[in-house]
Amino acid sequence: MDEFCNFYLGLVDYWKAWRFQREVFQAVKEGLINQALIVCRHHPVVTLGKSGRIENLKISFNELALKGGQFFRTERGGDITYHGPGQLTIYPICNLRRLKKDIHWYLRCLEDAVISWLVIWGVSGQRRQGLTGVWVGDKKICSIGVAIDHWISFHGLSVNIKKSDLSFFSFIRPCGMDIQMTCLEGELNRQIDIDEAKDGLVDTLQKILLEKEYPALELSPSLS
């Protein structure tokens, strides 16, 4: 059995992908598959994590709906975030008993994978002290929020690719902070095909998770 079983869902509603995550989670729990990566893009949606405060949604539910955005409370860690069709979202359903029973290590692996993948594009991503995610300078390019049950992970990461999606972030305080977001297209100043971008990130993520080593990346200071 291959260690990773990957699922490419394309553009999918958040709740459908969430339901699929639960199905894959159960398959991993029962040992039918070892690990899985669910790769998708979402129709516009704002989600609130377990540590989130609804005040970080700066517009009403009605206004959000009029702009075509859905809203969900989720069981992942973290505060508020946005997902859209211009992002690459990956939900790793990982059996950490087989990899490493260490939530800190797992979060650092997700960051490390995105940073390593950005290098391929010539973009310098960084981790920041106390601020999980990946940053390019003072702007955030990747958001991370996970849940662990029976040492199996779900939820995961999303990387901003297309410029078209960034405007939606102005309706929230991402991660409960007043920060700016950036995207791969913005950093490269050219158009990027998400389908072309996804394989590199999937390969990098699998490789880093299987190495089981602690990522030896430098940590930049927190934002001032």
Add this chain to the structure above:
Amino acid sequence: MVKIVVPELGEGITKATVSFWYYQPGDAVKENEDLVELVTDKATFNIPCPCSGILAEIFFKEGDAVNIGDVLGTIKED
């Protein structure tokens, strides 16, 4: 009585917050079912029941901060 202990969650993680009890004292619980949810900065973590029995006591309520190794409660084993 079997203790419900906050497990090692990872290098450098020393604290978490109790975010949800799936059961209340007096409830029957089954081994390996989700019992209590903890939350750290970017992750939630479910602690399963260490055994089947009756949830006897809860020492930390939702919203309380806990350290690794703290006893969250006890179960009277079947």
